[in-house]
Each structure stands twice: as structure tokens, then as C-alpha cells.
Amino acid sequence: MTVRVRIAPSPTGAIHVGLIRSALYNWLFARHHQGKFILRIEDTDPTRSSEESTKAILDGFRLVGIDWDEGPFFQSQRFNIYQEYARRLLAEKKAYYCYCPQEKLEAERQVAWSQKRIWRYDRRCLNLSEAEKEKLDASKKPKAIRFLIPPKKVVFDDLIHGRIEKAPQDIEDFILVRADGTPTYNFAVVVDDALMQITHVIRAVEHIANTPKQILLYEALGFPIPKFAHLPLILGPDRKKLSKRHGALSLFEYQKAGILPDALINFLALLGWSPGGDREILTREEMIKEFSLERVNKSNAIFDYKKLEWMNSEYIKNYPADKLYNLVIPFLREVGIKEFNREHLLKIIELVKVRSRTLVEMANMAKPFLSEEITYDDEAVKKYLTNDARRNLSLLYERFEALTDFSAKNLELILRRLAEELKIKAADLVHPCRVALTGKSVGPPLFETIELIGKERTLTRLAKFKS
Known part of the structure; x- marks a missing residue:
């Protein structure tokens, strides 16, 4: 069996560290097993997706050296495929039309929430007569397609979290296709992963709640079920959701902060995974050789920006000056240095790199060597x-x-x-x-x-x- 994994980001904003880590773990897993790494863009929501964000994703992966073997595939170009499988589920009575207005269902959900009750869709449209359906269709009533949850318990073995079980009464009949014809995440992801022959779904732990629904869909469509591995959360040092105040930036903000892609990748690799021993500085080749899901922790990872800066300083220290030369030039321009002699700058880099945590610091440290104007403390x-x-x-x-x-x-x-x-x-x-x-x-x-x-x-x- 050829290992096939994927990363499937939505092009809706900045590239965050969680996405890069998920992509990295999939990439390392594929490379370790001589498998394939597929890139898919989940752009089914035209109101939130943008070409600019798509370009940023592709450029971002290239920046950190995460290359893909197939793709990018775009879900927005695959709607006819999803419709075909939705029709099949309808024909096999594994799905049904739902005419309930979304606003009405949301209002019911809010009332239940305020009363501390669990709300689930009550299948009121499942048993509509043909006459009732014809009447609703004649009035152009918008209709979604819901999946009919079978009366069976879902059991799966997560490669990180172990055995997980879900009773059928805890899963509501979820929407497959919205009234506007767009597929939902849970439906599109199953169809795509199956058709792209994904063998291992390695993704953030936030998706673990979706997995039972998706397994039922795989079974309903007659698809082989991949193995699942859900990665731990990345939290700030205060054990709260990661944010900018913890030093969590978007990928290109790290670039602007003078963090080397190699250092960032090394740092993110160790946010949840350990190669064993006390090694912290690893080459890509070492990561590929050592990577396994068995060594990914269940417990949440803690993001420490000072640790990232330290790791970055180690990479800067060990990079040859000629490799740092082109990397530091944009930062020199930021501090007003436009002209310099290559040989002179290489000597300066060699001198200051051992004290530089970032390329920003390196540029500031190099400025007195190259500028007539200096700032005094x-x-x-x-x-x-x-x-x-x-x-x-x-x-x-x-x-x-x-x-x-x-x-x-x-x-x-x-x-x-x-x-x-x-x-x-x-x-x-x-x-x-x-x-x-x-x-x-x-x-x-x-x-x-x-x-x-x-x-x-x-x-x-x-x-x-x-x-």
C-alpha cells in the first residue's frame, strides 16, 4: 500500500502555525514512507475564499520547503462530483431532502441552549409524503440534503488518541448539501479523500468530533475508511488558545520578524512530536528518518516564542555567511542600508551572526558597519x-x-x-x-x-x- 496523505486548507485568511504544523506532519509522514503528499484547497465557500489567500498558501508552503506531489486540487471545481454522490445517497434512501429554513432551526437551537438542553434535528422532513414534497417543490421552497444517520455505534482507533466510540443518538442527521447547492465540509472531504485514495487523515484535534460522521459517510458510499490521527492543540504558555500575545504570528509575519524557515520548521516539528533523546536541532533529513505518529503526544503542545528565537539563533550561528547574505539584504534595506560591498558584508555577517537571534537583529547589528548614521543608546x-x-x-x-x-x-x-x-x-x-x-x-x-x-x-x- 502506498501511503497517501493530504493537507486541505481553506483560503480564508493568513497562514497560521497550526496549518503549517499539520502540513509538516503530513509531509514528514509521506516522505518517511516514500508516499505521496497531496495539496487540496477547500474553497467551497465563495464568500470567504479568495485568490489572494490561495496564493499565500502556495507561496507559504514553498517558503518553508513543504513541496507537494499532486495538486493543488480545488473543491470549487468539483461540485458536479459532490452532486453525483449526493444523488446516489438520495436514491439509496441514505439521505433525504430537508425544507426547514436554517433561520428557524438556528432559533430552536438557541432556545435549547438557553434552557441548557441538547438540541438535535428531529427528522421532521424525513417522513414527508410525496404530495407534501411536490407541494413544497412547486412553491420553490429551498431544500438541503441531510444524511440519515444509521442506528449503529461508530468505533474507530485514532492513531494518537486510541479507541473512540460514538453512539448514533449523539449524532444528528447533518447537512450534506446546503440549499444553495454547495457541499458541506463533512461531505466534500469524504468524497475527495476517498477519490484521492487518502490512506491516512492527519489533522488537528478540533476535527475529531467530525470523524464519526465521516466514517458513517465512507460506509454509506462504500468507500474504504482511512486511518485517522488527530494532532494535539498548540497553546500559549498560559495554557490558553494561541494568539498574537503569545508570539503566534502568521507565516509571513515570522518571515518579516527575521525567523528562518528552517528554524520555524524545526520548532513546529517539536510542537507535539519528539524524535527521542534530548536533540532539538534537526535537519529535514533527520526529521524524515525519525518521524512517526507513535511519537506524537496526546497532550497539548506549548508555544514558546523565546524557544523559537533561541532555535533561530542556532540556525543563524550555523549558517555560512554566504547563505545568510541574500537573506539579510531585505532587512538591511529596512534599516536604510542600500549599498554595500559583498566581501565586506560577508565579513560583517560572520562577526555578528553569533549574537543575532533574528535577521532583524543581524541587520540592526550590521548597521553601524555600513551607515554614516547610527542611533545612540x-x-x-x-x-x-x-x-x-x-x-x-x-x-x-x-x-x-x-x-x-x-x-x-x-x-x-x-x-x-x-x-x-x-x-x-x-x-x-x-x-x-x-x-x-x-x-x-x-x-x-x-x-x-x-x-x-x-x-x-x-x-x-x-x-x-x-x-
Whole structure:
């Protein structure tokens, strides 16, 4: 049996981390089993779906390196297929027309809810006579198609949550096709998964309540039933629904925040799955080799943005400078850097990458090397650029100005020699010098920093703070 899995997003908004994780787990499962990963767009609701969102989904998957083997297939182009199967269910008396106005049923549901009663559709249209149906049809009364729940218990073994049972009285006769002719999610997904020969349905745990309904539909249509695996929720550190205040952004917002796709994928892979041991940094190849549904947790996963930043910093640290070069350029432009020399920038990247949690931080850290304008931290200026420090910087200026070999090694030698002459600690020169040159009190190694800033810029900046 060839493993066939799918991801089936609705193009109705931004791409969130839950969708990317679901897509990733399906992709890893397919690649691990040398199977097929299918992309389907569930765009049956024209009022909520948009081409812009569809494009964002495709671009988003490409951005994070999740490629698909078949598709994208669009449900909006498959309505005739759903209608064919709906007609078959009607002909076999496994479904029936429902003429009840949706507004009336919703009002009944609200009343029951206010009285703390469970409301389920009472099949009032199931036993309409042919004459009654003809009369309603003659009056152009809108009608939906409902599935007739058979009197049997549904039992299935979820690959993550174990055995789940549902009694027939707990499932109402649900709508298959709305009065406007559009198929509902539960109907379209079963038809598509069956025709696309999906072997494993791996999706969010929110869909676990739909599974008994879908299994009954598979049986009614004579389709083989796939295996189901429902992934745990992703919650914030406070155990509440994930939101922006927890650092949960849309996929492209992570890109704008300077998070590398490889780091994001690694982070999301571990939100619910573990490869065993204490490894946290994994290549795609390692994830594919190790991935199994048996190691996916039942318990909810906790989203920790600081952990994501740490993981991102590890990837940045281990990326070669030439790989980071093209990635950081858009962020340099954001901070006003339009021109730079490639070789010079590669050296800067090599220096600052070990202290950068994101590409945004890398660009900001690189700015003093490349721009005439820098922003000074007021607290750092107040703390380190005292009158004594400014007098010492005047002497350092003179020593640097006289240097012909403006290398990190020579710069360190000159600064330490001056500190000895002044009978002060080297740090009493290092900190004021760093603030004067970069505007910050912390940063990459100072002497390599001075070398890459260059003699001309160094002297110009020191001159601002000479006593």
C-alpha cells in the first residue's frame, strides 16, 4: 500500500502555525514512507475564499520547503462530483431532502441552549409524503440534503488518541448539501479523500468530533475508511488558545520578524512530536528518518516564542555567511542600508551572526558597519561616555589616527597599551569606545568591529566624543 496523505486548507485568511504544523506532519509522514503528499484547497465557500489567500498558501508552503506531489486540487471545481454522490445517497434512501429554513432551526437551537438542553434535528422532513414534497417543490421552497444517520455505534482507533466510540443518538442527521447547492465540509472531504485514495487523515484535534460522521459517510458510499490521527492543540504558555500575545504570528509575519524557515520548521516539528533523546536541532533529513505518529503526544503542545528565537539563533550561528547574505539584504534595506560591498558584508555577517537571534537583529547589528548614521543608546552614553572617558577617547583617537595597519590585532595592542599607560583597566577604554562607535554597550568583539567599521568612520565617530 502506498501511503497517501493530504493537507486541505481553506483560503480564508493568513497562514497560521497550526496549518503549517499539520502540513509538516503530513509531509514528514509521506516522505518517511516514500508516499505521496497531496495539496487540496477547500474553497467551497465563495464568500470567504479568495485568490489572494490561495496564493499565500502556495507561496507559504514553498517558503518553508513543504513541496507537494499532486495538486493543488480545488473543491470549487468539483461540485458536479459532490452532486453525483449526493444523488446516489438520495436514491439509496441514505439521505433525504430537508425544507426547514436554517433561520428557524438556528432559533430552536438557541432556545435549547438557553434552557441548557441538547438540541438535535428531529427528522421532521424525513417522513414527508410525496404530495407534501411536490407541494413544497412547486412553491420553490429551498431544500438541503441531510444524511440519515444509521442506528449503529461508530468505533474507530485514532492513531494518537486510541479507541473512540460514538453512539448514533449523539449524532444528528447533518447537512450534506446546503440549499444553495454547495457541499458541506463533512461531505466534500469524504468524497475527495476517498477519490484521492487518502490512506491516512492527519489533522488537528478540533476535527475529531467530525470523524464519526465521516466514517458513517465512507460506509454509506462504500468507500474504504482511512486511518485517522488527530494532532494535539498548540497553546500559549498560559495554557490558553494561541494568539498574537503569545508570539503566534502568521507565516509571513515570522518571515518579516527575521525567523528562518528552517528554524520555524524545526520548532513546529517539536510542537507535539519528539524524535527521542534530548536533540532539538534537526535537519529535514533527520526529521524524515525519525518521524512517526507513535511519537506524537496526546497532550497539548506549548508555544514558546523565546524557544523559537533561541532555535533561530542556532540556525543563524550555523549558517555560512554566504547563505545568510541574500537573506539579510531585505532587512538591511529596512534599516536604510542600500549599498554595500559583498566581501565586506560577508565579513560583517560572520562577526555578528553569533549574537543575532533574528535577521532583524543581524541587520540592526550590521548597521553601524555600513551607515554614516547610527542611533545612540542614551543610557549607554550616560553610563560610559563620562568626562574622564571622553579624555581617554581623545588619546585613543590620536593612537588610532597614527596607525597604518588598521587590523584587529594592532587595534587591541594599541588600546591595551594605552590603558596600561593611563593605569586603568582595558574595559574602561573598551566600553566607551564601543558606545562611541556603535551606539550600544554590547555587541560583537570590539577590535574586529573597529577593523570592519574602518579607519575613516572610526575616527569620525570618536571625534564626536573627544574631550
